[in-house]
Amino acid sequence: MERRNSTILGIDLGGTKILSAVIDQEGRIIARDHSVTPAQLGPEAVIGAVIESVHSCLDQISLPVESLEAIGVGAPGPSNPETGILFTSPNLPGWLNVPIRDIIRDAFKIDTFLINDANAAAVGEHMYGAGKGTNHFIYVTVSTGIGGGVIIDGRLLTGAIGTAGELGHMVIDHNGPPCHCGNRGCWETLASGTALARFARERIRDGSRTSLLDHAAGNIQEITAKTVQEAAAAGDNLAKELIEQTGYFLGVGLTNLVNIFNPEVIAIGGGVALIGDMLFAPAFDVVKTRAFRSSCEAVRFVPAALGRNSGVIGSAAHALRKIRDTSSFSCK
Ligand SMILES: [Zn+2]
Structure with missing residues (x-):
């Protein structure tokens, strides 16, 4: 043909x-x-x-x-x-x-x-971006939620009716915060941008000492992941602690992915990933100490390459x- x-x-x-x-x-x-x-x-x-x-x-x-x-x-x-x-x-x-x-x-x-859409991004990264040339590849996007897609033997994992790969809804804490999907403690209720902002608002309401409100024009509702990132960059201790906590939960989910799928590459994208080292250092620490050693040694974590x-x-x-x-x- x-x-x-x-x-x-x-x-x-x-x-x-x-x-x-x-x-x-x-x-x-x-x-x-x-x-x-x-x-x-x-x-x-x-x-x-x-x-x-x-x-x-x-x-x-x-x-x-x-x-x-x-x-x-x-x-x-x-x-x-x-x-x-x-x-x-x-x-x-x-x-x-x-x-x-x-x-x-x-x-x-x-x-x-x-x-x-998240599976689409995984296929895009696999064919033309950070996963090019790999057979076992996972794409994770961390933004308001957490999404992604899993490529196994060069093919997208779709599942029986096409709904596989809902990475953001793996349960990390069975008694954790309620998720809009109806479950509790899903990965995205603990490690997404929305989660980071929610934890920040909770800590402010509990009376924690922080400059976070100064970065949100004094309005607690205006606090976003970006606000926390800015406050952390300016040295705010609570903001730093919250990003470290988000990194920790990110690492717990990544550990599960490493152990279950034994991928060659995990590419991470999304707005929250732009926080960089402050988020990824604690995340990778968790993977290093908790994932199967052999699977951990086989995987590379890279930034997603295709952006928006x-x-x-x-x-x-x-x-x-x-x-x-x-x-x-x-x-x-
Ligand atoms: Zn959920």
Whole structure:
């Protein structure tokens, strides 16, 4: 079968923004569109905005839609990649069992594939970023929540109905803080940016001595992970302690990943990862002292390489991989 020089379109549908990008088969972005998600207006309006974003992306390089080899949609919530249905989304109100893959496919008459956004980023990093060339790779993003994806034997771990890889919901403390998923003590209730800010607010309410409020214009509700990072950089002891605690919990989760999956590389991205050494030194200490020695010696921790584009590149990469999978058949 003759192979064209592929152009694939990736869509990174988020709760606040829609990113569309045309990429080539080397993962390079040829055109990119960024727009706001009208999340509050419901599924129809959001899908309309996605379609508009795709058109504006293609218009930038005057590429006719028929030239695309495939479209990949990364969506923020549990979905079944086989049926193309997004079950629900914590970031998109009103979405329930939406057949988003088929809607997009019917709009453009191009093969379309659906993937969870965090899994998309994992595929993107695996094909074109920090995990390139590895067979056993894990991507972890630490931001408001914790997400990621697991690549085993070169393939994304999807599970029975496509919802595998919810790394942020592994239980770290069975009596821990309640999680929006209904469980308690999930990794993201202890080691995400939201958790860091929540712990800071709790400690201020308990009367701890800290300059944290000065970094948030005196308003406790304004405290974010970034506020804690700034206060720590300015020498605030409570802020330093809280980042160390977040690093500790980060390390406990990473230890589980090392022991369960024996990965070659774990790439860590997301806004909270930008805190750097102050967070990672305690995290890696935990991994070093608690993980199986042999598995620990086999893994490398690296920063994610694709930044904010990991989702959109990954959605396209996922579509490319799917097309290649199904087009590799030969009667020769
Ligand atoms: Zn949870």
